[in-house]
Amino acid sequence: MHAYRTHTCGALRKSAVGETVRLSGWVHRKRDHGGLLFIDLRDHYGLTQLVVEPEAAVFKEIERVRAESVIRIDGTVVARTPETVNAGLPTGEIEVRVTAFECLSAAEDLPLPVFGEPDYPEDIRLKYRFLDLRREKLHRSVVLRSHVISSLRRRMIEQGFVEFQTPILTASSPEGARDFLVPSRMHPGKFYALPQAPQQFKQLLMVAGFDRYFQIAPCFRDEDARADRSPGEFYQLDFEMSFVTQDDVFNAIGPVLSGVFEEFANGKRVTKPPFPQIRFADAIRKYGSDKPDLRNPIEMGDVSAHFRGSGFKVFAGMLEKDPKIEIWGLPAPGGGSRAFCDKMNSWAQGEGQPGLGYIFWREGEEGGAGPIAKNIGPERAEAIRRQFNLKVGDAAFFIAGRPSEFYKFAGAARQKVGLDLGLVDLDQFKFCWIVDFPMYEWNEEEKKIDFSHNPFSMPNFDHAKFLALDKGDRDTIEKITAFQYDIVCNGVELSSGAIRNHKPDIMIKAFEIAGYSKETVEAKFGGMLNAFRYGAPPHGGSAPGVDRIVMLLAGAENIREVIAFPLNQQAQDLMMQAPNEPTEKQLKELHIRVVHPIAEKKP
Numbered sequence: 001m002h003a004y005r006t007h008t009c010g011a012l013r014k015s016a017v018g019e020t021v022r023l024s025g026w027v028h029r030k031r032d033h034g035g036l037l038f039i040d041l042r043d044h045y046g047l048t049q050l051v052v053e054p055e056a057a058v059f060k061e062i063e064r065v066r067a068e069s070v071i072r073i074d075g076t077v078v079a080r081t082p083e084t085v086n087a088g089l090p091t092g093e094i095e096v097r098v099t100a101f102e103c104l105s106a107a108e109d110l111p112l113p114v115f116g117e118p119d120y121p122e123d124i125r126l127k128y129r130f131l132d133l134r135r136e137k138l139h140r141s142v143v144l145r146s147h148v149i150s151s152l153r154r155r156m157i158e159q160g161f162v163e164f165q166t167p168i169l170t171a172s173s174p175e176g177a178r179d180f181l182v183p184s185r186m187h188p189g190k191f192y193a194l195p196q197a198p199q200q201f202k203q204l205l206m207v208a209g210f211d212r213y214f215q216i217a218p219c220f221r222d223e224d225a226r227a228d229r230s231p232g233e234f235y236q237l238d239f240e241m242s243f244v245t246q247d248d249v250f251n252a253i254g255p256v257l258s259g260v261f262e263e264f265a266n267g268k269r270v271t272k273p274p275f276p277q278i279r280f281a282d283a284i285r286k287y288g289s290d291k292p293d294l295r296n297p298i299e300m301g302d303v304s305a306h307f308r309g310s311g312f313k314v315f316a317g318m319l320e321k322d323p324k325i326e327i328w329g330l331p332a333p334g335g336g337s338r339a340f341c342d343k344m345n346s347w348a349q350g351e352g353q354p355g356l357g358y359i360f361w362r363e364g365e366e367g368g369a370g371p372i373a374k375n376i377g378p379e380r381a382e383a384i385r386r387q388f389n390l391k392v393g394d395a396a397f398f399i400a401g402r403p404s405e406f407y408k409f410a411g412a413a414r415q416k417v418g419l420d421l422g423l424v425d426l427d428q429f430k431f432c433w434i435v436d437f438p439m440y441e442w443n444e445e446e447k448k449i450d451f452s453h454n455p456f457s458m459p460n461f462d463h464a465k466f467l468a469l470d471k472g473d474r475d476t477i478e479k480i481t482a483f484q485y486d487i488v489c490n491g492v493e494l495s496s497g498a499i500r501n502h503k504p505d506i507m508i509k510a511f512e513i514a515g516y517s518k519e520t521v522e523a524k525f526g527g528m529l530n531a532f533r534y535g536a537p538p539h540g541g542s543a544p545g546v547d548r549i550v551m552l553l554a555g556a557e558n559i560r561e562v563i564a565f566p567l568n569q570q571a572q573d574l575m576m577q578a579p580n581e582p583t584e585k586q587l588k589e590l591h592i593r594v595v596h597p598i599a600e601k602k603p
Contacts, residue, residue: 027039036054049080111127111131145563167195214237232567257489295430298330351412357397359372361385432487449477458506471513499538503532
């Protein structure tokens with residue numbers, strides 16, 4: 001017999017009744033039922049119920065064992081009686097009657113429980129992450145992560161992609177976030193940077209003639225934590241393709257993502273490729289977000305015409321005073337009660353807004369109800385109802401101002417209305433591409449044109465006309481879009497991507513429009529520009545976030561629930577005590593002296 005086990009704790013079934021077996025695992029739970037001692041023994045694979053009879057020689061010894069101790073037992077597999085069968089457990093038709101026992105590793109009193117899923121303080125959970133990982137839900141999510149990565153890798157290879165590894169110690173790159181720097185011992189005063197993304201390397205692989213690259217890439221950014229972003233490091237499905245259009249990229253990665261989600265969706269519906277494409281400008285106006293949750297069917301619309309010159313002087317006056325002002329309508333099917341409308345108005349005030357105007361429609365009341373309806377009159381109220389195809393029992397809310405200043409609030413209001421009224425279909429994963437991002441935007445503070453998003457995207461504009469542009473052509477410049485795109489699922493941005501700007505003259509001109517001289521571009525991005533001067537294919541790609549994919553599939557609210565050993569919100573590893581202070585010897589070897597910040601004096 002094997003030294004530790006003949007079976008795992010998830011393997012035994014009714015067909016094994018009568019066999020003598022050996023199991024090893026953790027004491028998950030102990031229960032004393034009228035002298036009989038029941039133990040749930042757990043390992044990576046599952047649970048098996050053990051039963052120890054009072055007359056057994058090991059009864060006293062095993063009775064003293066604490067939860068989470070590691071034990072080995074020998075015993076006989078017996079069938080459970082019909083009334084004690086646990087249908088929710090794969091091993092629920094059997095139990096093991098213990099005849100021999102050894103404690104392999106005794107557990108001390110636990111700093112946090114493993115049995116059940118208690119809501120415990122995060123600092124304790126992260127300090128004792130090895131215990132936290134024993135909990136069923138978290139354990140399952142981390143295993144899911146492994147399966148998802150295996151599926152992604154297999155599907156990419158089936159699509160003709162080749163896996164490469166790119167450097168971890170590299171030079172600082174202009175990705176937009178702060179770099180993590182690593183001092184060089186051999187080159188005093190110089191530093192490597194951990195890659196924020198393999199962006200330049202994967203483009204250089206295309207220049208080198210490799211046609212389809214991918215890797216499950218570690219990325220490092222010194223930025224603050226969010227629910228959907230881990231501080232410090234994260235992983236992405238990084239890929240790049242040569243001789244492709246934007247649609248070629250979509251056609252390659254769409255089946256990979258939909259296939260992975262279908263594999264692990266547990267019956268939820270998944271959007272079939274090709275995924276719908278939504279222009280950035282349309283996404284902002286319809287959904288109030290460039291990462292819309294399309295499970296919510298609500299689409300907003302411009303209702304300015306219905307208020308211009310109306311008896312509702314607040315909106316009419318705003319429209320008359322400023323040509324950039326718009327009134328947006330937010331339809332709320334099923335929200336046609338004063339109680340719900342007042343609830344939304346109060347919510348808006350809690351969000352720092354003056355309120356949320358509304359009209360609702362009820363039986364026998366011409367033109368709608370509420371103060372706004374009375375002020376604009378039945379004809380205009382009816383026109384609003386028709387615009388959104390609303391009926392009795394429905395409502396519409398209104399947001400006024402410059403769209404650039406209120407669209408995010410409008411998007412939040414749309415999502416709240418959808419969730420509160422039960423309109424959001426939670427039983428699906430709904431994908432879309434957001435396309436046609438603006439290349440440039442006007443920086444009001446600095447009175448200059450800035451890049452809106454990725455400066456290395458190819459402009460979606462005639463190249464000859466682009467090279468002829470003058471910085472004074474502001475109206476034209478602000479209308480230029482880029483071959484840049486985001487993949488969005490259920491309101492979560494999985495990645496940004498682009499068809500890259502592979503032409504040096506177009507790249508230099510793109511930066512010139514944003515106020516960068518040719519000398520500055522050559523100094524900052526000379527390596528990439530020089531590579532492009534020796535024959536670069538048109539190329540593009542993207543990098544869906546692995547952590548976010550797993551978070552969606554696991555139904556987790558926080559990305560730390562799908563990472564085995566995450567940092568906390570302050571970018572600390574409480575278990576390994578990182579970051580920590582280097583020794584004087586280490587600093588001396590690296591030719592570094594630490595200068596601590598001077599504490600500010602309180603007035």
